Amino acid sequence: ETAVFQTPNYHVTQVGNEVSFNCKQTLGHDTMYWYKQDSKKLLKIMFSYNNKQLIVNETVPRRFSPQSSDKAHLNLRIKSVEPEDSAVYLCASRVHWGSQNTLYFGAGTRLSVL
């Protein structure tokens, strides 16, 4: 049962354009994440947010900027995309408290930069 929703599913764009991806979770979780998955399926954490606050910001180029309006939404904007930004961007959420470690992922947004 899907509870983390990502839009769009696919996006094709050209070098230098700006793109935005959206993520919404209906699980009532307080922590959300963006991961980047490359063509070899390697998953790298980019950002994590807790209750709209940026907590983790990995070594990510400045053209990437996450935005959170509330704890259920986390968006990702990429200004001036580069060819190496082609990847699948996965959003995830979980609760921060207690022993609930499980991450719940969306289906991802596949970005192709021409």
Added chain:
Amino acid sequence: SQWGEENLQALSIQEGEDVTMNCSYKTYTTVVQWYRQKSGKGPAQLILIRSNEREKRSGRLRATLDTSSQSSSLSITGTLATDTAVYFCAYDTNAYKVIFGKGTHLHVLP
């Protein structure tokens, strides 16, 4: 890297065979999770094992965790073609950062 190199693998087996996937990690943790990712979907958790459990079973799955050697394994018995997927181990480095291993590409032939 926070993971051992053996975490990256591609396996091709026949349906009905058993398979074990391993991962080793370099940073202390008390919890290891295993996820499965099918084509076109996000990863989904299969099993979570804590350091005080050493072994955990769920249906055809069995996970182990050895914190002294910083390694974990996931075994699947009686594989099915539908088990074809990429399998990841993962652990928390802190409350807000979950690191994923390189993944094992498992292909189960019918």
